[in-house]
Amino acid sequence: MGVSPHVTKTHTKNQYKACHLQFGPNPSFVLKIQVGSLLLCRTYITCQLTMPMTNKEVKSLYRERFDPVQYHTTYYSNLDKEVEFFLTNIHSTLLKEKFNEGKRCLEIGSGPTVHSLISASHHFDTLVSSDYTEKNREEIRKWLNKDAQALDWTIFFRFVANMEKFSDLDEGVRILEERLRRKLKNVSFCDVFDSIPLNYKEAPFDVIITSLCLEFAACDWSSYVQALKNIAALLRVGGGIIMVGALNNTFYYVNDEIFPSLKLDQPMIQKAMTLAGFQGFEWKILERQVIEGKPTDHDGCFCVSAIKM
Numbered sequence: 001m002g003v004s005p006h007v008t009k010t011h012t013k014n015q016y017k018a019c020h021l022q023f024g025p026n027p028s029f030v031l032k033i034q035v036g037s038l039l040l041c042r043t044y045i046t047c048q049l050t051m052p053m054t055n056k057e058v059k060s061l062y063r064e065r066f067d068p069v070q071y072h073t074t075y076y077s078n079l080d081k082e083v084e085f086f087l088t089n090i091h092s093t094l095l096k097e098k099f100n101e102g103k104r105c106l107e108i109g110s111g112p113t114v115h116s117l118i119s120a121s122h123h124f125d126t127l128v129s130s131d132y133t134e135k136n137r138e139e140i141r142k143w144l145n146k147d148a149q150a151l152d153w154t155i156f157f158r159f160v161a162n163m164e165k166f167s168d169l170d171e172g173v174r175i176l177e178e179r180l181r182r183k184l185k186n187v188s189f190c191d192v193f194d195s196i197p198l199n200y201k202e203a204p205f206d207v208i209i210t211s212l213c214l215e216f217a218a219c220d221w222s223s224y225v226q227a228l229k230n231i232a233a234l235l236r237v238g239g240g241i242i243m244v245g246a247l248n249n250t251f252y253y254v255n256d257e258i259f260p261s262l263k264l265d266q267p268m269i270q271k272a273m274t275l276a277g278f279q280g281f282e283w284k285i286l287e288r289q290v291i292e293g294k295p296t297d298h299d300g301c302f303c304v305s306a307i308k309m
């Protein structure tokens with residue numbers, strides 16, 4: 001798209017607290033984003049009075065306030081350039097031999113989504129999704145069971161079908177959906193702060209994929225590093241991690257609910273991964289592409305892959 005946006009005003013945890021003191025129980029915040037000469041402003045109303053400050057509070061926020069259907073509506077009702085970037089890079093990383101050897105692949109913090117595992121279903125016999133909240137895991141099970149109320153991921157399957165060079169994309173979608181349903185063997189509880197985050201007999205895994213999870217789960221640097229160490233323990237030595245996420249993000253909204261994010265740049269992420277025992281980093285970075293309709297303050301997206309030493 002070639003735009004080079006920068007966020008002219010963001011809200012830190014302290015600013016949210018200040019807004020609460022200033023405006024009372026229903027504060028509103030104006031998000032202003034400059035795109036060239038265009039200044040986009042949007043006002044968000046939130047009933048979330050203070051930002052959670054501990055990992056435990058973040059977990060209860062997800063348990064009590066995260067609405068999987070609204071999340072899908074806000075971030076996945078169309079396929080934007082940033083999600084295309086994630087899917088393209090997951091797909092191309094998995095084509096490398098060291099990332100497609102073995103049989104088992106785990107996604108950490110899947111939320112209600114299945115799209116990050118579509119390419120993996122080409123390479124692995126056993127796929128496992130995982131998330132902290134039951135509501136999210138239930139949405140994935142609905143999709144697996146072809147429930148009439150299940151979330152729709154068709155456009156994402158279509159995009160991967162195109163990368164897999166299906167000439168008939170409708171047929172490609174059907175084949176890939178069936179392949180993922182057949183290979184996704186388990187939707188597990190996961191808490192990245194547990195020393196063993198997942199109780200699943202198939203561990204260790206050959207590859208771990210995680211999308212937009214750890215920076216949203218961890219409230220500080222040391223917890224972020226610890227979460228990476230905990231998930232690294234689920235991976236065999238020589239196994240690969242593919243992590244996609246948001247750079248320098250401090251919050252995102254799902255409707256009127258605000259969720260915090262740990263602000264991280266590329267060197268910080270690589271340092272944390274090194275401390276967790278990963279090496280052989282390959283990075284792809286994309287500056288922010290999507291402004292309208294994406295209520296977050298990230299300034300870029302990343303895909304990093306690495307190997308557990």
Ligand SMILES: C[S@@+](CC[C@H](N)C(=O)[O-])C[C@H]1O[C@@H](n2cnc3c(N)ncnc32)[C@H](O)[C@@H]1O
Pocket residue numbers: 058059062066108109110111112113131132133136190191192193210211212213216217
């Ligand atoms: C922003 S959503 C990302 C969902 C999905 N991976 C995606 O790419 O859209 C963050 C996810 O992290 C999960 N999460 C938060 N804290 C967690 C924890 N301690 N352990 C595991 N997952 C957690 C939430 O339940 C939520 O599904």
